[in-house]
Amino acid sequence: MNIHRLYVRTEGVICMALKHGSKKALLVIDMLNDFILPEAPLRVPSAAGIIPFLQEKLKEMRSQRLPVIYICDAHDTDDQEFEYWPPHAMEGTRGAEVIDSLAPEPGEVIIKKKRYSGFYQSGLDRTLKSLGVGHLMVTGVVSNICVLYTVADARSRGYQVSVLRDGVAGLDPGDHAFALKQMQEVLHAEIV
Numbered sequence: 492m493n494i495h496r497l498y499v500r501t502e503g504v505i506c507m508a509l510k511h512g513s514k515k516a517l518l519v520i521d522m523l524n525d526f527i528l529p530e531a532p533l534r535v536p537s538a539a540g541i542i543p544f545l546q547e548k549l550k551e552m553r554s555q556r557l558p559v560i561y562i563c564d565a566h567d568t569d570d571q572e573f574e575y576w577p578p579h580a581m582e583g584t585r586g587a588e589v590i591d592s593l594a595p596e597p598g599e600v601i602i603k604k605k606r607y608s609g610f611y612q613s614g615l616d617r618t619l620k621s622l623g624v625g626h627l628m629v630t631g632v633v634s635n636i637c638v639l640y641t642v643a644d645a646r647s648r649g650y651q652v653s654v655l656r657d658g659v660a661g662l663d664p665g666d667h668a669f670a671l672k673q674m675q676e677v678l679h680a681e682i683v
Contacts, residue, residue, distance in 0.1 A: 511620070511624065512620070512622070513623070513625050514622060514623045514624045514626070515624065515628060516557060516558040516559070516619065516622065516624040516626070516627055516628070517548060517557065517559045517560065518562055518627055518628065518629045518630065519562065519589070519593065519631050520562045520632065520637050521562065521563060521580070521632050521637050522538070522630075522631050522632065523564060523586065524585055524586045524587075524589075525579040525586035525587065526538060528590070531586070532577045532578065533576060533577060535660050535661070537660040537661065537664075537667075538632050541657060541660050542590075542592055544655075544658050545630055546592065546593065548630065548655065548658060558624060559595070560600045560602060560615070560618065561599065561601045562615065562637075562641065563580070563587060563588075563589065563601055563602065564579065564587060564604060564605075564637075565580065565582035565583075565603035566578075566580055567581070567582065567605070568581055570605065600618055602614060607637050607639075608643070609637070609644070610645070610648070611644070619650070625650060626650070626651040626652075626653070627645050627650050627652050628653045628655055629658075629659070630655050630659055631658070632660050632661070634659045634661035635662075635669060635670035638674075639670045639673065642654060642674050642678055642680050645680075652674075652678070652681065653681045653682075653683050654671065654675075654680050654681070654682050656671065656682055656683060659671075
């Protein structure tokens, strides 16, 4: 594991903190059939516009042999989320698969999630630490939901975060702009 222990003096008490590795990783959040395809139950209309950018970013990361991690909704059929969202991305269905044009390559990591944050009860944090990752480049959908909550949890865990403006999309332009502002001004993520 590529983690270093730091000892920090806080109000007279020495506390141990973890320092993340220095490697960068690309997070691709919920670029799934049930969010992107024209007949998708939770279609994000502007998401089609970020696909060419993501294709280029994937090529760049792969050519540099940097980690690409897909974070994917994988809901149970009776998921509580379906009380306020239409059923979508049910585990094991085509709707829960990454769209063909951004498909993972062999060896790339897929993290399944049941809630908005990619960190919630998933192996994401452990995976990032094992890879020596300290800087996350975040892409995907939905900017004010799963992207925002994943960024919030990443910052809470001490990761450096860059949100790739041309690689994220929202359901509504106002909500998208709000999310970018929150991630930059409140969470201190870099918007690039």
